[in-house]
Amino acid sequence: xxxxxxxxxxxxxxxxxxxxxxxxxxxxxxxxxxxxxxxxxxxxxxxxxxxxxxxxxxxxxxxxxxxxxxxxxxxxxxxxxxxxxxxxxxxxxxxxxxxxxxxxxxxxxxxxxxxxxxxxxxxxxxxxxxxxxxxxxxxxxxxxxxxxxxxxxxxxxxxxxxxxxxxxxxxxxxxxxxxxxxxxxxxxxxxxxxxxxxxxxxxxxxxxxxxxxxxxxxxxxxxxxxxxxxxxxxxxxxxxxxxxxxxxxxxxxxxxxxxxxxxxxxxxxxxxxxxxxxxxxxxxxxxxxxxxxxxxxxxxxxxxxxxxxxxxxxxxxxxxxxxxxxxxxxxxxxxxxxxxxxxxxxxxxxxxxxxxxxxx
Ligand code: NAD
Numbered sequence: 001x002x003x004x005x006x007x008x009x010x011x012x013x014x015x016x017x018x019x020x021x022x023x024x025x026x027x028x029x030x031x032x033x034x035x036x037x038x039x040x041x042x043x044x045x046x047x048x049x050x051x052x053x054x055x056x057x058x059x060x061x062x063x064x065x066x067x068x069x070x071x072x073x074x075x076x077x078x079x080x081x082x083x084x085x086x087x088x089x090x091x092x093x094x095x096x097x098x099x100x101x102x103x104x105x106x107x108x109x110x111x112x113x114x115x116x117x118x119x120x121x122x123x124x125x126x127x128x129x130x131x132x133x134x135x136x137x138x139x140x141x142x143x144x145x146x147x148x149x150x151x152x153x154x155x156x157x158x159x160x161x162x163x164x165x166x167x168x169x170x171x172x173x174x175x176x177x178x179x180x181x182x183x184x185x186x187x188x189x190x191x192x193x194x195x196x197x198x199x200x201x202x203x204x205x206x207x208x209x210x211x212x213x214x215x216x217x218x219x220x221x222x223x224x225x226x227x228x229x230x231x232x233x234x235x236x237x238x239x240x241x242x243x244x245x246x247x248x249x250x251x252x253x254x255x256x257x258x259x260x261x262x263x264x265x266x267x268x269x270x271x272x273x274x275x276x277x278x279x280x281x282x283x284x285x286x287x288x289x290x291x292x293x294x295x296x297x298x299x300x301x302x303x304x305x306x307x308x309x310x311x312x313x314x315x316x317x318x319x320x321x322x323x324x325x326x327x328x329x330x331x332x333x334x335x336x337x338x339x340x341x342x343x344x345x346x347x348x349x350x351x352x353x354x355x356x357x358x359x360x
Contacts (some may be wrong), residue, residue: 002255004188009127009234010059012228017216019155020118023050023090026151027057030114034059040066041118043093046158050092050118059084060162061121065097066254068249071135074103081113088114092158094121095256102131102147109148110283113257117149120159122170122202122222123257124177126231139250148234149212156219164213168309169257171202171209175300176260177183178202180239182278183233185336191235192281198228199285210307212270239337240330240346241267247329248318257324258316260311261357262333265301266349269294269359274338297359305358306319312356323350 012029014022018273027035035058044063051058062080066073069101081104091101093185102125117126130150132141163171178195181187202225208218244267245259245337270291272279282296286303305311327347334341342348352359 001189001277002349003278006190007235008149009129009231011149012125014151015154015224015227017155017220019159020158021035022048023053023116023118023153024057026116026153027054027088027090030088030116031149032114033057034085036077036084036086036089036104038065038077038089038091038097039063039093039349040097042125043097046120050090054090054313059086064102065091065093067096068134068139069096069099069103069132071133073100074133078104078107089131090116090118093121095123095125095179096118098146098149099132101149103133105147106131106144106183108146114150115147115210116151116153118153118155118158119223119226119334120138121162121166121257122174122226122229124174124226124233127227127230128234130234134250137250138285141246146359147195152227156216156222159219159223160214160216160226162213164210165309166257167213167222168304168307169255169261172261172264172300172304172309173257174222174226175199175202175302176241177233177238178229178243179264179278179296179300181229181236182237182281183271183275188236191232194228195232196281196285198225198232199282201225202229203286206303206307218295222356226275236337239267239335240270240339240341243335243337243351244326244330244346246328247326248313251326251329252318252322254313254317256301258310259313261304262311262313262316262353265297265304265311265359266353268300269297270345270349271338272297278338294359302327303356313350313354315356318354320354323347323354326350
């Protein structure tokens, strides 16, 4: 076995139906008394329920979280936390809301402003020390241990309201973290275990959720997958797939989870021959046997298509005349990826993703 270093993330996890009821205990454990509750405008009802649950330990609700954490929103949230004398934040929602909590923690002195995350999508931000901030149309990301949530409550009941379209794409977003974790240059056997099990659990939950979005057991399995896949994202470096999604989302303003869903099969096909062991594990987790490395890419495409998730960039708002620019941006900076970054092949990848052609 290749020598490796594994640093477990320091977050505490409370998992299962009713986990939300443990919030007061988690707040006490971190020694906070004045909580600011964060959400998007759409989830303000959930934020107020959290505040009500905390009673006098909640000092306010800031329900203005937005996709990609615009710097003005981050500044407004920081000002509100200061005005209210808040000493911690509870972020209830998806990656956008958790990202806003991280933006507040980033500016606070070390350890001064802990975050508790209550994820309601499968994006996985709660398990990472990665933050993102968007200023002047450019999204900058970085890693800082300060922003890692101190405690995470995974309660499947809170995901019952996630619309089915978002449910499918968000679960595929989770699979993308695990798939790239399997060929990460800084991977290790523990992350590999989490990644393969995460893909298996997400793929098994998807058809059940497509069939019945209120299947609480399947919601629990999908959230378990989100936890595992988010942990992979938090532990190792991502490659071409995440780079492409970051570029397409940021530069062309495409929806985050949908972009991940459409690009993943094509990014895997690109890397297939250079990462056969990862492909074998992905295929096994998806229940397709065989040693041909490109099977994994086709199986991910089939999983999306069979359950009604989008499979073409053209269908999610990308215009064909942006594809050349996207290929240029993808090769602008070098980063580790199993197969070297080749502009012409990446342009072809983007064309197939644009058209929604099955990789085979
Ligand atoms: P999101 O947080 O933007 O949520 C999308 C919409 O779904 C919002 O309107 C939200 O209110 C709504 N929603 C969420 N959960 C719901 C529920 N249970 N019921 C009803 N509505 C619900 O989407 P996302 O995909 O979770 O997050 C995307 C953002 O997170 C992107 O900006 C991405 O870059 C970031 N992200 C960051 C990391 C990280 O490690 N830093 C990881 C993953 C994603």
